[in-house]
Amino acid sequence: MDAGLLAQYVMNGLMLGMMYALVAVGFTLFFGVLDVIKFSHGDVLTVGAFAALATYVGLRMLGLNSSWFELVVMLVVATLAMAFLGMVIARYLVMPLRSAPALNTLLITLMLGTVLRESVRLFYPQGANPKPFPALLPRASIDLGEFNLRLDNVLMLTAGVLVIVGIQYLLNRTKLGLAIRAVAQDEETARTMGINFTAIVLVTFALGSGLAAFAGVMNGLYYNEINFGIGLYLGVVGFSAAIIGGLGSIYGAILGGFLFAGLQTIGTVMLPFASAYKDVFAFAVVIAIMAWRPTGLIREKISERV
């Protein structure tokens, strides 16, 4: 296969992986602080994307159309809105269930996901249709043989990487990050260290959900189309990615995200059978990985006192 084509596949894989990683990181954050899986994550992403779209439409109505300005406003609005939504979810759906079995949280957030998804479909104007998402980034592109390098893809990739690095920095280098990690380590100790547990949990959920909104906007910019269903699939994939990477660390999520994207691309390109089998392939590998590394590629340290 010629280099240009290869490069193209790599680019596709990277974009996809970045998207998955952003979602997966969210899962890892929630799991970190509360040991819960918030399955509505994917649908929060959807709502975030639609919030951004609505903002765009609003701005257009106001007659403002400088794409950079629009983009910034969209990002800000979507992120803040979802951050708030995330807090609400944490406060009224997740935290009340802390005493109940983990599965209850999983189910309640799944159902919440359905609520969000259905609400978008029913209450967003023509929400059942796929919606065009404005291409606000410069569309310049150079053709290198089979490889068509687009400025907007590069920008998105950079943005995505920056965000992930930012989260990483925030967790490892800041007071807030320290607090989050303390809570993640052990709630009691954190309390005794005088950390406001509830506040940290809410902040973390805000952070993760804001991240989802960002991923949603990225998704929209990349595909120039959003629909009420995007979150469901991204949610499941993001979850799997976080798991195979290892819920223990944020690196796991990132690794998992890019790994899954890689598997799908390989499944389409290199495997003898029809490209439709790529998910069969990808998920089969996921299962295999779980059999091989039961706690993910980057092992979670489970120390049990007996």
Next chain:
Amino acid sequence: MSALLEAHGLSKHFGGVQALDGLDLAVTANEILGLIGPNGSGKTTFFNVITGIYNADAGRVMFDGADVTNASARAIYQAGISRTFQRSRLSLPLSIFDNIMIGNHKRLKQGLWFNLAKRRDFKREFERSYADARALVEVFEPGLAGRMFEPVAGLPMIDRRRIEICRALISAPKLLLLDEPSAGMTHDETAELMNDILLVRKRNKDLTIIIVEHEMGVIERITDRCVVLNFGRKIAEGPYRSVAADAQVQEAYLGAA
């Protein structure tokens, strides 16, 4: 007197921490051995290695004449060692009876066919086990005997301890490992519990006990002999009085304090 349990050069480390460091230890049949030492001196680790929760890095363990080094937890239990846990590990939603029956595993028929199809035979076995469990519980707290089918979750700490000890005793083990039975209980409660244990022991003569305990009163009262650990090594051995007097021991405790 032959040794019931013998450990030779037993070692276990976690990361950098050397929890057990070439420990030699022997318990003779029918004795009550006190295992003491400052926190993190390797007492519980010793239990966990013996009972197959951890594998030893080095060393051998002989029990009742057989080599049980790194045998599985199941094998150890089958061989006749049962234990209690430092932090009570009962199955809270289950009834008192159920929890005790978990300890009775090796004496209950486990076949699918027996359990599913032969309900009459099962009922007989069930009634027999119920009688045993009830009798045992009565030794500790007659009050509990009438509440065999209530969930453990509703019971106070002392009763939970009692149930946990019943769970360990129901299978009539040769060796009983008690990991800080006094934890989370008042002084009197502990004393009461110890008396009950001794009572049970009187009934079946060949019960050997190793007890890990911080309450020195308890140790003094019930143990025939003590082994003092520090940094996974045995630093003293003998009757409580003598080891308590031992300079090295005092230093270890003060150093730890």
Next chain:
Amino acid sequence: MAEKGHTTVWPGIAGLAIATGYLIAMLGAEKQNLIIILLAAGIVAVLAAGWLGLLETVSASFVEHEDALAACAIGAACAVAAVFHDNHFVLLLVITVLLYSVATLGLNVQFGYAGVLNFAGASFFGIGAYTSAVLSAYTSVPHLLVLLIGGLLAAFAGSLLLLPVLRTRGHYAAVVTIAFALLFKTFLEVNDVLGGPQGMQVKGMRILGWSFNDNIEIGKILLSFYMNYFVLSLLLLVGAFVLVRRLERSWIGLNLDALRLDETAAGCFGLDIVRWKITAFLIGNFLIGIAGALFGIVGGFVAPNNYTFADSLILVSILLLGGIGNPWGLMVATIIVVVLPEKLQTIQEYRFLLYALMVIAVLLFRPEGLLPRPVRRYFPGWRP
């Protein structure tokens, strides 16, 4: 607690009777407003009963006199069927409830007892259904045997997941079955041998020349052909129920609970963790598979879309709604989950939304499910 108050059988019978009457009314109701009224009335009544502690009395009575009440429940099911003897659709619903109950019983053994997560319930259900589709299309295997094979194949497919399932815990275990669920559906869609997304027709059942797909005429009364399937499904459910009950009320049930609640402790008392996890997982999938096989035949049609991850989640949500580990609870939940969205067809587009909101409400305000599992009684009503 049952030890003290010796409840009589009557509260149980009364509760059963009312519930049956209500169910019949609900199934019979066509008008939207009527359904809404019934729904409201039902909710109010249940809340009131709960508030007056009547629910506890009823469940206590069930704990004490289970065998007698189980018999009554069978009677109740027959009564429902009798009322709607010529109403194809309602009977189909009833059958759906019965077979979903069997499947969730299987799930209950896995998750409720052994604590083995299974988010691919619908997939194993599907394996059963496709088995009967393929066998009835290409072979002349006797149909009752087909059901059995369906169960066995489901169990076999499950055993492919054993290694990862046994090695992983909690959320990690969840992803294994989730991945399998997605994999399974995509696989069905892309391969042509099994009809692809098109799905396959399934022939009606025949046992000793008796065709299940013909209406039955007794004198003047015409019975829907679904009556045949109703009887078979009911038998299946009873069988599954007895199996699961005996399992729970035996040392095996105890083993499963023990390893679910504390593997380490269970290990220290000689439990063979692996053996019992495998046992639970296989028995569970076997039940799910059989139910699926029969359901495939009843529906007369199988397609990948029947067996998506979402459907697996519905099965799991039934488990949680009913009260994990309580067979009675999950049968009640099955009725709600199957019948309600169907009845809410009248408000077409909004029914998923409402269903989801309802589940959320239950999880928030009754996290241990509608009928929490009582402590194990090895022999109902047994006293020393």
Next chain:
Amino acid sequence: MSTTPKFAALVAAFILGITTGAADAKDKVKVGFIGPLTGGVSVNGLGGRNSADLAVRLRNADPKSKYEYEMVVLDDECKPNVAVQVATKMAADKDIIAGATHYCSVTAIATVDTYHKFGFPVIVWGAVLPDITYRNKYDEVHRVNGTMINQNDANAELISKLGYKTVAVIHDTTDYGKGHNEYFSKALAKIGQAKIVGTFGVTADQQDFTAELTKIKALNPDVIYFGGLTPIGVRIRSQMDKLGIKAAFDGTSGIVSDAYIQGLGPLAEGTLAFREGAPAEKLPGGKFFMEKYNAQKYDNPPEAYGPFAYAAMGMILDTIEKVGPDRKKVIADLANVKDRDSIVGKITFDDHGQNTVPVITKYVVQDGKFVEWDDSEYASGKRKLPGQK
């Protein structure tokens, strides 16, 4: 005490049920409609429902009509399993005389046996898979719209006429997509000018197509043929652009919907698509239909198959007016439909109950509208499709 309110409610409920039940037993006749009201293609389902609803309303408004009609609407979610369930529900309800059913082929093909089993006459209003009418010979099953065979013949013909040489095929792996792939390939082979350089199956809920499209890009075809429905059609078209693929985009009846144009904006320009039957606005009845439809202020447009749903329901109502509310008679009467006028042109059922639609309308998107090819600036040569000779 707690149970009394329940009993009261029950009693009330029963009385209510009986009385209301008694009330509408009179010369009210129930007819059915089934379509996808939820899910990715719900717009088409809602458009169809509104159109059928319009037919019923107009009929009820007509003083000459013998009965008062009530339309029972059920949602098949475009899923075969759900479809079989609701079809059973409808067919099993003896009060419902006949139904206009299904936009998605996957649901229509799944339910034909059910309709046959229950002797329930239906007229399919949107699904285009040939097997629906041709696999079996069921008297109950009819279809007012044409099959995908005709449109693919027309499609292949146009492609060849425009002088394209190489085609890459993308189809969703549902029966709909597979069917299109099959018949299009046949048709193209028959003409034997353009050849297919690659075929790609994609799942109906797929989001990312860059991998497939990159492969296609390497094959560098003149045309990308797409057999599938609007949602992924939109995605594929926009991702083609992402990868800088210049080929012409050639779709099927599945993308003939306003949703497609909304979803793509300017990118939709130059997309080809084909649909059987003359466009509503071209027919005398069509104008009338559009006016009435808009008068009802439905919140969705009728979409491509609305007129067919209207025609199907209209035909059902005509038949009931003629032979009375009796399934058997309705089936008997539908057996000999010849040159029946309708807003989609003359309807004639062959022995399989299939409307032999002569006309196929070729569409091309021009300035954000599906324009008939022959009137388009592309046909006149004013504009050119990518690679058009």
